[in-house]
Amino acid sequence: MSSNKRKLPASQAEELLGILKTRFEKNMKRHKGVEWAQVQARLEGSAEKMWSLNEMEMTGGEPDVIGYDKKTGEYIFCDCAAESPKGRRSVCYDEDALESRKEHKPQNSAIEMARGMGIELLTEEQYRELQELGNFDMKTSSWVRTPAAIRELGGALFCDRRYDHVFLYHNGAESYYAARGFRGLLSV
Known part of the structure; x- marks a missing residue:
């Protein structure tokens, strides 16, 4: 799939950010020491990653931040649905x-x-x-x-x-x- 198709419309990206933020705030034990504002800034700068997170969400994965890689400066998202998506x-x-x-x-x-x-x-x-x-x-x-x-x-x-x-x-x-x-x- 070409990368130009891997971009969410603005309204869908905004909706996804809201879902991710709510999940992030409800599950702080998964990402102690991580601040949502920094995660959101990173997400807003990566349209293709937002598209992938939306795919995870749409297939039932309930993605959430589970870590931060100090070497790369990247936040790590994982499917956190109770059961396999x-x-x-x-x-x-x-x-x-x-x-x-x-x-x-x-x-x-x-x-x-x-x-x-x-x-x-x-x-x-x-x-x-x-x-x-x-x-x-x-x-x-x-x-x-x-x-x-x-x-x-x-x-x-x-x-x-x-x-x-x-x-x-x-x-x-x-x-x-x-x-x-x-x-x-x-x-x-």
């Missing part, structure tokens, strides 16, 4: 997995969908860090970035939270389930 479920892991299915193909793959949204799948480490901020995926699960060595053998990794613990599992990359989606990360 509804608009990103029932997807296999990547394009190769999607192509390998002969029948009953899902409509998309997590990797391709994330790429199209301009976001990245969480790593296992990032997923575990997110779980320190709350209880996520108590009923669903989320694909996480899979090491190449595992993916080359046909597998892919996903995580969830059960019994007050975060679990990492494996599955064939071509598998997909109504309760499995993916969470995204975006640095702004």
